[in-house]
Amino acid sequence: MxxxxxxxxxxxxxxxxxxxxxxxxxxxxxxxxxRFLMRSDLGEVRRRDSAILRLKEGASExxxxxxxxxxxxxxxxxxxxxxxxxxxxxxxxxxxxPLIGPETAILTLQNGLGADELLATLFGAERVMGGLAFIAxxxxxxxxxxxxxPGSLLVGEFGRPPGERIRGLANQFEQAGVAxxxxxxxxxxxxxxxxxxxxxxxxxxxxxxxxxxxxxxxPELAAEARALMEEIRGAAGRLGHTISxxxxxxxxxxxxxxxxxxxxxxxxxxxxxxVEVESIWxxxxxxxxxxxxxxxxxxxLHALLKSLDHRPKD
Amino acid sequence: MxxxxxxxxxxxxxxxxxxxxxxxxxxxxxxxxxRFLMRSDLGEVRRRDSAILRLKEGASExxxxxxxxxxxxxxxxxxxxxxxxxxxxxxxxxxxxPLIGPETAILTLQNGLGADELLATLFGAERVMGGLAFIAxxxxxxxxxxxxxPGSLLVGEFGRPPGERIRGLANQFEQAGVAxxxxxxxxxxxxxxxxxxxxxxxxxxxxxxxxxxxxxxxPELAAEARALMEEIRGAAGRLGHTISxxxxxxxxxxxxxxxxxxxxxxxxxxxxxxVEVESIWxxxxxxxxxxxxxxxxxxxLHALLKSLDHRPKD
Numbered sequence: 001m002x003x004x005x006x007x008x009x010x011x012x013x014x015x016x017x018x019x020x021x022x023x024x025x026x027x028x029x030x031x032x033x034x035r036f037l038m039r040s041d042l043g044e045v046r047r048r049d050s051a052i053l054r055l056k057e058g059a060s061e062x063x064x065x066x067x068x069x070x071x072x073x074x075x076x077x078x079x080x081x082x083x084x085x086x087x088x089x090x091x092x093x094x095x096x097x098p099l100i101g102p103e104t105a106i107l108t109l110q111n112g113l114g115a116d117e118l119l120a121t122l123f124g125a126e127r128v129m130g131g132l133a134f135i136a137x138x139x140x141x142x143x144x145x146x147x148x149x150p151g152s153l154l155v156g157e158f159g160r161p162p163g164e165r166i167r168g169l170a171n172q173f174e175q176a177g178v179a180x181x182x183x184x185x186x187x188x189x190x191x192x193x194x195x196x197x198x199x200x201x202x203x204x205x206x207x208x209x210x211x212x213x214x215x216x217x218x219p220e221l222a223a224e225a226r227a228l229m230e231e232i233r234g235a236a237g238r239l240g241h242t243i244s245x246x247x248x249x250x251x252x253x254x255x256x257x258x259x260x261x262x263x264x265x266x267x268x269x270x271x272x273x274x275v276e277v278e279s280i281w282x283x284x285x286x287x288x289x290x291x292x293x294x295x296x297x298x299x300x301l302h303a304l305l306k307s308l309d310h311r312p313k314d
Numbered sequence: 315m316x317x318x319x320x321x322x323x324x325x326x327x328x329x330x331x332x333x334x335x336x337x338x339x340x341x342x343x344x345x346x347x348x349r350f351l352m353r354s355d356l357g358e359v360r361r362r363d364s365a366i367l368r369l370k371e372g373a374s375e376x377x378x379x380x381x382x383x384x385x386x387x388x389x390x391x392x393x394x395x396x397x398x399x400x401x402x403x404x405x406x407x408x409x410x411x412p413l414i415g416p417e418t419a420i421l422t423l424q425n426g427l428g429a430d431e432l433l434a435t436l437f438g439a440e441r442v443m444g445g446l447a448f449i450a451x452x453x454x455x456x457x458x459x460x461x462x463x464p465g466s467l468l469v470g471e472f473g474r475p476p477g478e479r480i481r482g483l484a485n486q487f488e489q490a491g492v493a494x495x496x497x498x499x500x501x502x503x504x505x506x507x508x509x510x511x512x513x514x515x516x517x518x519x520x521x522x523x524x525x526x527x528x529x530x531x532x533p534e535l536a537a538e539a540r541a542l543m544e545e546i547r548g549a550a551g552r553l554g555h556t557i558s559x560x561x562x563x564x565x566x567x568x569x570x571x572x573x574x575x576x577x578x579x580x581x582x583x584x585x586x587x588x589v590e591v592e593s594i595w596x597x598x599x600x601x602x603x604x605x606x607x608x609x610x611x612x613x614x615l616h617a618l619l620k621s622l623d624h625r626p627k628d
Contacts, residue, residue, distance in 0.1 A: 207622065220616070220617040223613075223617070224618075296610040297614045299611075303521075304535075307522055307528075307532060307535055
C-alpha cells in the first residue's frame, strides 16, 4: 500500500445500472470524486440527490450525488469507468470524448469480449484497463443498487502486463471496500469468465426461460453446458489461454448451489430488453472460428440468441 | 396393375389427425372399408356421420363414416394405418391388439424414427410397413382435413426389400388418388426425410417461433440449418445410407419457395401441444451417437426442444 501508487481523484461512471452504481458508490464513499452519467434515472436521482447501496448488512447513501445527463457537463476526469451494457457500445465513440483528457485512463467493466479492443481503437490502447466483476447485484430503483453477494473484482491492463497504474487502481478499490485482484493477462481472464457465462447466460434463455439450477438438474442440458464449456476451453487454448479441466469442473460445480438463479441475460430477455448477444457469444464465436477452433454448439447458440433477441441494436 | 396384387379390403385408421383423415378418406373413397379410431372428435363426427376432405379443387364428403371410440368395436382388419402422433406411441401396445388378426399388416405413417421398430417388436416385424407422407395438410375441424398440396407418399417394407404386398398397397393408394412410390429401403428413406425435418421442424421452435422462410433468410440460422443437414447426412452415412450433397442442396433450395410455412412441430408447440421430440430428434441423435457420428448441433437442439416441450408425455 505505497503512498506512491496513483489514485484516481476524479472518476466518471458511464452507465448507472447495477454495476456502475455499485462500484461508483463504493469509489465515492472511498473518497474519490465520482460523477455519474445517467439517462433515464437522472431526474429522480437529482431530485433525491442521492445514490443508494443496499447490502445484507444495511444501506449506504451517497448524498449529495453528482449526476449528469451529458459527458460535456462532467468534463475530463482521471478515470472513466464504462459500465454500459455492451449493446450500447456503438455510442462510446460519441459519448466519451468530453471525459477524456491527456492523462485519462479508461476502465471497462463490461461483459464478454470486444469492449477493450473497441476502447483501444477509439481512444488509444495505452488508456485502457478492463475488469471482471464477480458480483451478484441488481439495480432496484433509480440510483439504487442492491448487492446480494459482493464477490470480487479482477482488473487487468489491456494488452500489457500489470504495472503501477493497475496496482494503484486495485489498491483504490480495496480501500473503498472492494476485494480486488490484478490479472496478469486480461484477455485470459475474460476467456476464463466465458466458461461460465456462455452456457449459463445462454442456455436458460433458449431452453425456455429456466433458471441455472434447472440447467444443472436436467442431464441433457447439463451435458450441453459442459460441452459448451469444453468448446470455450478449446477455443481459448488455441488463442494461447490455457484453462484447466479443474477450472471447468469447479465452474460447473458451484452452479447448483446458486439455487434458482436468473442470470442478467435471462432477466434482460424476460423483461424485453436487449441481450448482450455479441459480446458474450458473437465475439467469442468469431475469435474461435478465426483461430480454427471447432465450436458448433456455440455457433448454434449464438444464432438462436440473435434470433430471439430481435430488438433493434444500437 | 396386376389383378393379383393384394388389396386391403378392411382398413383401420388409428389417429384421426390431418394425415389419418387424408389417407383414410382417400382409401375409403377408393373403395376400401375404412374404420376410423377417434378420440376427441368422435362425438361430432358421429353426429354429422361424415368425414370431409377439402382440396383446392373442392371438397369430398365421406358419408356415412365408420368412426369408433375403441379398437374392440373395430375388430381385426387387413391393414392398420397408424397416424397417431409419435408422442402417443406408448399406447400402441394396448391400443392395437384388437385390430390384429393373423394376416393383418400394419403401415405407420408417423414422423421420424422408431415407430417401425416399435411396431415390429410389439406385433412382429413381418407385419410392418412404413410410409412417408410428403404432403401439406391440416386438420381444420373434427373429421375434417384441408389439403394445400397433396404431394406424394413413399412406402416401404420394414427391414425387407419391397415385394408384392407393398406394391399392392402402393397400387391401392394410386387408385385412390394418392401419388405413391415404393422405397427400396425404408430406413434410408426416413433418414433422407430427416434432412429437412431436423432443421426445419426444430429451428423455428428454438429460434422464437419463426416460419421456415425466416430460417432461410437469416444468414446465421441458414448456416445452422445447413450444418444440421450435414450432421444428419454424416450420421446416415455411418449407418449405411448414402445421401448426396445434391439432395441436401435441393432440400434447402425448395424451402424459401414454401413461403412463411409453419411446420407441424411449430404449430404443435405454439398451440401448447406435445412436440414429437423423440422421433424427430431424440431417436436420430441416439442412433447417430451409437454409430460414432459427430452430431453436436443435433445434440444441443434435442436438449433444447426437450426442455421447451415440458408437457407430460404419454
